[in-house]
Amino acid sequence: MARNVTSGRKTINTLAAWAIGILIFFPILWTILTSFKSEAQAISDPPIFFFFDWTLENYSVVQERSNYMRFLWNSVIIAGGSTILGIIIAVPAAWSMAFVPSNRTKDILLWMLSTKMLPAVGVLYPMYLLFIKMGLLDTRIGLVIVLMLINMPIIVWMLYTYFREIPGEILEASRMDGASLRDEIIYVLTPMALPGIASTLLLNFILAWNEAFWTLNLTAVNAAPLTAFIASYSSPEGLFFAKLSAASTMAIAPILLLGWFSQKQLVRGLTFGAVK
């Protein structure tokens, strides 16, 4: 809404919005700041905001003590693997529903959405049991599969809404020119769909990265990702604010940056096209 406003009103808007923005962001800012303090300064009363002795010590201690890199690697593998696997399976499905719709397409889409509503806790024990039986408990491949399945509806839906925006005439034209189905997908559809696929990839990577029910319940040591790494700091002996902050910052920093790039896709991805 581009309306002419007085600069006075604009100043007030700006001040109010910035104040609220900073207030909402403050817990994150405070965590990042604290991660550079010494333990003594982290709990000093009154709190110190900027003028403390900046140190990187916490980061090296956290890495040494709890092997941050291993958890990070697990997170990357689990979030990345589940997203890529999900996309590989979802692209053909979304393609077929967007370009060759049948009278059941709508039902299938809604049914896929409904599987997303299944509360995880309702199937906790069966999953636990299946994981034990199949030797998947505390393995990365097990979590890759579960997270792929829980995010599959979102992936299919996002891709479907992106694909629907590609004009069908272009595909028809390529078919007239004698392109096979395979050529059509590789040379015509994929280049046009790449931005949509990239956004889907990004958002689902974030969702998988932050998933904290299955990753906490189906891992112990070997496959534990950053969600579990952080949860291990909730025990009393882990109560060092500066180290907790350093660990937290390391767990959220990569995803915060990705998130800032994907904020526009967030709306489409999480409202299943209901809000545009």
Next chain:
Amino acid sequence: MATQHSRSAARLMLAPAVVLLLGWMLVPLTMTLYFSFKKYLPLRGDTLSGGLDWVGFENYSRFIGSSAFWPSVQATLLIVGSVLVITVVLGILLAILLDQPMWGQGIVRILVISPFFVMPTVSALVWKNMFMDPVNGLLAHLFEFFGAEPVLWLSEASMESIILIVSWQWLPFATLILLTAIQSLDSEQLEASEIDGAPILKRFWYIVLPHLGRAITVVVLIQTIFLLSIFAEIFVTTGGAFGTKTLTYLIFQRVLESQNIGLGSAGGVYAIILANIVAIFLMRIVGKNLDK
């Protein structure tokens, strides 16, 4: 445009996703349903291979009859309801503010959206220790500064604390969706009413709010589905103590802590039914949108 050939190819391409999701839905669900009718206490020697006793609906009535059930339903509804009201009301106000012309809008947007990307275990832990710690937490310092007695947040005001943490996580989502909806509002209509001299509250009530109707519904439904199953926020902070045991957490405890699989499974079936009631409404809205 579709030929017979491309139709069958399309069906083939759809198959893997459908089969996988069907398996994901049916296999664990059937098992949960099966266990819910059985007595299954692994710690007392019940094994799958040894056969489980059929107990009919006993698990279902025991789950509802247990003294922890109704408080857990209340806790769940209180958390979901409060977070919904807080995020929707503040989300609307914030969306309207962010829609106004200002300097550095992009940066403010990033600041506001950020909490959504913080993993639940981190936000719970940061709030629990660095803000709500009764001795060293920032809120304790703040209260002391104003001469007030520091609050034992997670034990004395446990519910409020959880609601605060969860609202902080979900306010960005509500704001972002509502902002997207507001930006699609026809500005000419607003300008016309502004010129006609409609006061700001009336403009909000008769033009902005009706326009936001659907976005609000979508926010409410989607958040409800996620909020019904919040887990990490409670797991990390109170561990279900001090009246913060939600239905999800109660089932988790029955299954993994007390290892009563039958009872937990019956609870799981209740949770599934509850989530499906919400889901039906959401699907209707999304389905309507598909026809366009």
